[in-house]
Structures are given as structure tokens and as C-alpha cells.
Amino acid sequence: MKQVQFSLSRWMEGSGPDIDIVISSRVRAARNIAGHTFPCLAAADETAAVFNKVNSALGGKPGLASFTFWPMNKLSDLEKQSLVEKHLISLFLARESNNGALLLREDEALGVMINEEDHLRIQSILPGLQLEEAWSETDRLDDIIEEELEYAFDQKYGYLTACPTNIGTGIRASVMLHLPALIMNRQIGRIIGTLPQVGLTVRGLYGEGTEVIGNIVQVSNQVTLGQSEEEIISNLHSVVRQVIEQEQNARQALLDKERASLADKAWRALGLLRYAQVMSSREAIQLISDLRLGYDLGLIKTVDHKLLNELLVLIRPGCLQLLAKRELNDRERNLERPVQIKEALDRHRTKVDKGT
Amino acid sequence: MLCQECRRAEANIHIVKQVNGKQTEINLCEQCARKKEELDFTFEPQFSLHKLFTSMLNQGLIGAREEKEAAALQCPTCKLTFAQFGQIGRLGCGSCVGAFEERLKPLLRRIHAGSTHTGKVPARARIRVRRLRELDKLKEELQQKVQKEEFEDAALLRDQIRDMEQEMSTESKGEKE
Numbered sequence: 466m467k468q469v470q471f472s473l474s475r476w477m478e479g480s481g482p483d484i485d486i487v488i489s490s491r492v493r494a495a496r497n498i499a500g501h502t503f504p505c506l507a508a509a510d511e512t513a514a515v516f517n518k519v520n521s522a523l524g525g526k527p528g529l530a531s532f533t534f535w536p537m538n539k540l541s542d543l544e545k546q547s548l549v550e551k552h553l554i555s556l557f558l559a560r561e562s563n564n565g566a567l568l569l570r571e572d573e574a575l576g577v578m579i580n581e582e583d584h585l586r587i588q589s590i591l592p593g594l595q596l597e598e599a600w601s602e603t604d605r606l607d608d609i610i611e612e613e614l615e616y617a618f619d620q621k622y623g624y625l626t627a628c629p630t631n632i633g634t635g636i637r638a639s640v641m642l643h644l645p646a647l648i649m650n651r652q653i654g655r656i657i658g659t660l661p662q663v664g665l666t667v668r669g670l671y672g673e674g675t676e677v678i679g680n681i682v683q684v685s686n687q688v689t690l691g692q693s694e695e696e697i698i699s700n701l702h703s704v705v706r707q708v709i710e711q712e713q714n715a716r717q718a719l720l721d722k723e724r725a726s727l728a729d730k731a732w733r734a735l736g737l738l739r740y741a742q743v744m745s746s747r748e749a750i751q752l753i754s755d756l757r758l759g760y761d762l763g764l765i766k767t768v769d770h771k772l773l774n775e776l777l778v779l780i781r782p783g784c785l786q787l788l789a790k791r792e793l794n795d796r797e798r799n800l801e802r803p804v805q806i807k808e809a810l811d812r813h814r815t816k817v818d819k820g821t
Numbered sequence: 822m823l824c825q826e827c828r829r830a831e832a833n834i835h836i837v838k839q840v841n842g843k844q845t846e847i848n849l850c851e852q853c854a855r856k857k858e859e860l861d862f863t864f865e866p867q868f869s870l871h872k873l874f875t876s877m878l879n880q881g882l883i884g885a886r887e888e889k890e891a892a893a894l895q896c897p898t899c900k901l902t903f904a905q906f907g908q909i910g911r912l913g914c915g916s917c918v919g920a921f922e923e924r925l926k927p928l929l930r931r932i933h934a935g936s937t938h939t940g941k942v943p944a945r946a947r948i949r950v951r952r953l954r955e956l957d958k959l960k961e962e963l964q965q966k967v968q969k970e971e972f973e974d975a976a977l978l979r980d981q982i983r984d985m986e987q988e989m990s991t992e993s994k995g996e997k998e
Contacts (some may be wrong), residue, residue: 499915502899506913582911608944616943617915623938625918627911629925630932632918634940664934691935 467533469544471787474551474573474590477778479770481593485761486709488641488681488774491552492599492698493588494607495626495635497617503627504563504580512564512580519579522613523568529609532576537565543792546783552590554578575602577610582627583635585610592770594705596638596698603636604694623690633690638701642708645680645758646715653682656708663704664688679750679777680758684708720762731759735768738776739810744802749780772813779805824850896920949989956985 476489497503501515516536523529537545537558545559553573558565558581569576578586587610589602617625624635631637647653657667668683684705686697719727734755737744757773759765778784780802786793789801824832830850892904899913903921906912918925929936959982966975 497915502914503912505909505911506899506901604941607941611943611945615945618943618945619915619918619938621937622918623940624943625912625915627913629910629912629928632929633933633938636940687932688934690929690933690938693940697940 469535469540469547469787471547471779471784472573473771473775474553476552476574476590476592477771477774478592479772479774481591481595483709484593484770486643486712487594487705488643489552489590489592490595490599490638490640491588491590492596492603492636492638493586494603495583495624495631495637496585496587496607496610497625497627498584499615499617501584503582504584505582505627507563509563512562515580515584516564516566518614519568519577519585520566523577523610526609526613529568531571532568533571535567535569537562537567543783543786547781547787548783550781550783551778555581555586557581575606577606583631594640594702594709596640596702596705600636600638600694600698630687631689634692634694634697635689636694636697637685637689638698639683639685640701640705641681641683642705642712643679643681643754643757643761644708644712645754646719647708647712648677648680649719650715652711652715656711657682660684660704661687663700665701665704678747679754681754716758716762724764727762728759728764730755731762731765734759735765738803738806741803743799744780744806745799746780746782746802749802749806750777753777753780767817768813772809775809776806779809822848824848824853826850826853891924894921894924952985952989956982956989959985 476491481487498515498518501507502511504512504515507515520534523532524534535548540548545554548554548567549556549559551573553569553576554567555578558567558578562580564580566579567576568579574591575589576587578588587603587606589599589606591599591602619625623633624631626632626635644653647656660667664687665684666687668685669677669681684701686701688697692700734752738749738752738756753773753776756765756768757770760768760770760773779788782798785798785801785805788805793801822832824830825848827850830852832848832850892902892907894903895901896913896917897920898916901913901917903924906917906921912918912921926936959978963975963978963982966972966978
């Protein structure tokens with residue numbers, strides 16, 4: 466059995482439209498297989514039947530040659546956690562699913578969760594603002610899967626899902642935004658307040674119920690019935706464009722007024738990341754945000770988005786332990802974190818020095 | 822004391838929960854307790870969402886009698902009752918929407934932009950529509966053959982129709998209605 470390694474997903478590679486504000490774009494489609502009870506109500510033999518059906522239908526398909534099938538019960542808790550931290554699977558799939566699995570493309574930009582809340586959750590994650598591209602990846606894989614499996618679909622209500630909030634198109638499009646300036650000048654509250662009025666929701670870095678840390682928020686569509694996929698995506702896209710513009714204005718105003726102190730903050734962040742000996746993930750996330758802002762404002766040039774994204778993920782408990790190749794408790798993680806951060810910074814510096 | 826879930830059987834299981842120093846007592850019959858335990862375990866993380874559902878679902882249900890009637894609605898395929906749906910906030914299979922349609926409508930109106938799907942249609946659904954049309958054509962032909970008393974051809978057509986119908990009903994089992 467192959468093991469999950471710490472690798473960079475495509476969204477972490479850090480090049481794409483509006484990458485200075487939009488970290489990643491994601492589109493997922495919820496699908497169920499006709500004639501099978503949904504996972505939440507299904508007995509173990511039924512989820513197993515779905516698992517086998519999907520595995521045998523998609524296993525040998527030529528269009529899916531670059532995909533790997535990862536059954537959840539064959540993965541360690543650490544491996545699963547690292548996949549959650551890279552946003553490739555949900556916490557629900559990792560912890561609570563029966564006969565859950567992940568079908569993941571080599572570049573980690575496209576995958577399918579099996580036996581999550583719905584039988585299938587097809588999702589694409591790309592760097593920067595690329596919602597249309599992410600939808601077309603998801604759409605294409607959806608077509609390939611549908612050649613083999615018949616979906617639960619209703620003429621009136623569209624794709625049938627376990628939760629009524631997903632019924633219709635079954636799609637959830639979301640973007641991960643870095644909004645330090647709007648959070649600093651406190652305009653973020655007003656924006657968060659208006660988004661629900663246009664059918665969008667705002668959440669923290671790790672989804673529903675998580676707090677905003679590292680100045681990162683997720684914005685996604687709420688509506689799935691009564692709008693087409695294209696409408697949902699273009700609605701989100703145009704609202705995100707406005708948020709980007711506001712963040713840019715706020716950054717410019719900040720830069721005009723506080724240039725020296727912003728540069729100082731970014732350089733201090735880099736200093737701490739490089740030389741601190743004990744560090745919590747909360748502190749690290751904040752420092753990475755300060756460093757990212759400094760880089761995006763042109764105040765510091767020794768880092769790049771790829772490195773910043775790598776840091777953002779490797780400081781998380783699962784990835785950290787996977788990199789350290791051993792299990793660590795809280796205290797040990799706070800000691801290991803600076804070691805791994807320093808190694809990543811050094812790897813980056815070597816690459817820069819070599820001019821690659 | 823009656824079970825506070827089903828209000829029918831005698832409550833012989835008393836659960837005392839202590840959350841943040843606040844104590845709540847739940848009195849259930851054995852059957853409901855078993856059900857509840859399973860469901861609570863699986864769906865704990867989305868609890869607030871379910872609460873929202875329940876409150877939204879009960880909107881417009883005036884009398885207790887009406888509420889009881891709605892709660893007793895059951896999906897013929899997966900056997901999920903509407904009351905259970907209110908608790909877990911999740912539908913059980915592709916037939917649930919049809920079974921609970923009238924009750925779901927207000928909820929769907931609240932969360933969504935419309936009440937009809939206008940997006941992507943799976944290719945298979947298109948294929949099924951085409952096959953249904955084919956089937957209609959065969960049935961028409963059968964009628965004609967019978968009228969012309971060409972019984973051998975008619976028998977062949979009848980078998981063909983039966984096979985096709987069987988095939989389609991096994992494929993779409995659990996999805997329709």
C-alpha cells in the first residue's frame with residue numbers, strides 16, 4: 466500500500482490570477498448513485514457496496530489513469546489529517562465516514578470523496594482566482610464518472626443530495642482570500658454582513674464553524690437550486706472581484722500611511738520564522754500572514770507564494786508530524802514546527818541562490 | 822411517564838446530560854433511545870444546522886395535529902420519517918424529496934433562489950428520456966400489429982417491450998418518485 470507523502474498540491478504552487486489576494490479557488494459537486502441509500506442512513510454493507518461499485522467502475526478507466534484510490538481505512542490518522550489540512554478531504558470523511566475513500570489525481574488539483582455525506586463529492590482546487598477553470602475540471606470528471614454510474618437525479622429538483630442545502634446543482638464554489646488590510650481597518654465586518662444578502666457565506670480557514678485566523682476567509686455560494694452552475698460561479702466571481710478591489714484599496718492606503726511599520730512587521734515575521742525555537746501554529750499562521758502581506762506589497766522579496774503556501778500547510782499538526790516522520794504531542798510539535806519552517810526557508814534560499 | 826420522542830411508549834430510559842454546567846434530562850422509551858443514540862453520534866457536528874432546520878420546518882405548522890401528521894410522513898424506499906429528517910437534517914435516499922415534497926418546499930424556498938433546477942442535466946437522464954420515447958414507439962407498433970392480427974410479430978414486440986421495461990426499472994430503482 467502506498468503511503469501519503471507530504472507533497473505540494475497544485476493550489477499551493479502559487480501562480481494564478483489575483484494570487485496576491487486569492488490563495489485558491491475550489492468547486493465541488495455533490496452526487497449520489499441512483500438506487501442506493503445515502504451514506505448517513507446506509508448500513509455498512511450498503512456503503513461497502515457503493516465503495517466497490519465506484520472502485521470497479523472507475524478503477525480501470527483510461528481517463529482516470531493519473532488517479533490514485535485511497536481507502537480511508539488503509540490510512541493512518543496522521544495521513545488523513547494531512548489531507549484535511551491540504552483541503553483535499555473533509556474532516557467528516559477522515560473521521561466519521563463508513564467505507565470512505567478518496568480518488569485523487571497526481572497533481573492533487575482534482576479528486577473525488579467517496580461515501581462522504583453524499584456518495585460522491587467531486588472537487589477541484591486551483592491556485593488564484595480560477596473558479597471557471599475549477600468548475601470545468603469538476604464538470605469534466607463528473608461526465609466521465611457518469612458514463613459508468615447512474616446518478617440520483619430529478620427533473621424538477623436536479624441532483625438529489627443528503628442535505629437540502631445542496632440540492633439542485635449540488636455545487637459549492639469557494640475562494641480562499643487573504644484580507645489583512647480589510648481586517649486591519651475593520652471594514653471586513655461590513656463586507657461579511659452584506660455577503661449573505663447576495664446568497665454567499667463567509668467562513669474561516671477550515672470551513673464551517675472555524676474562526677478567522679491568519680487573515681484568511683473562505684467565501685462560498687449558499688444557493689444551489691434555481692441557479693445554473695454558470696450563474697452561481699459568475700455571481701461569486703463578480704462579488705469576489707469587488708472584495709479584491711476593496712482589499713487592494715485598503716492595502717494602498719495602508720502602504721501610503723504605514724510603509725515603514727509594515728516592512729518592519731514583515732521582516733520581523735521572517736526573523737521569527739527563521740530563528741524562533743518554540744512556536745504554536747496560531748503564532749505561525751499570523752506570522753505567515755504578515756510575511757505574505759509584506760511580499761505582496763513589494764516590501765520583502767526573499768520569499769514567494771509557493772513558499773508561503775507550503776509554510777501555511779506544513780505548520781499544521783498532521784503535516785508537521787508526517788514531515789517529522791513520528792507522532793508528536795502538543796509540546797513536541799511546538800518544538801518541531803520551527804525546525805520544519807527553517808528547513809523550508811533554507812530549501813527555498815538554496816533554490817533562489819542557484820537561480821532556479 | 823411517556824417517551825418524549827414518540828409519546829406512545831413508556832419512558833424507561835432517562836438520560837441526564839451535563840453541558841457547560843447546565844443539566845438537562847431526556848426521558849425516552851428503549852426504541853427511541855437506541856435510535857437517538859445512533860443519530861446523535863453520527864451527526865453531532867452539524868447540530869446547530871439541524872436546529873435551524875427544525876425551526877424552519879415547523880414554520881407554518883399551526884396545530885399539533887398537523888405537526889404530528891407531518892412527522893409521521895415516511896419515505897417508502899429508505900423508511901426515513903419526516904420527524905427523523907427534522908432531527909438529522911439529512912435526507913436518506915433519492916426518493917425522500919418526492920415523499921416529503923410538500924413539507925420541503927418552504928424550506929427550499931428559504932435557502933435557495935428558486936424551486937426548480939435550471940443547471941446541468943446528466944447525460945443518462947437524457948438517455949432515459951430517449952428510451953422512454955423509444956418504448957412509446959414500440960407500444961404503438963404493438964397496437965398496430967395486434968390490430969392487423971400479425972400475432973407473431975406482436976409477440977416479439979411484446980417481449981422486447983417487457984425486457985426494456987424491466988431493464989429500466991432495475992436501473993432506476995429507488996430513484997423515481
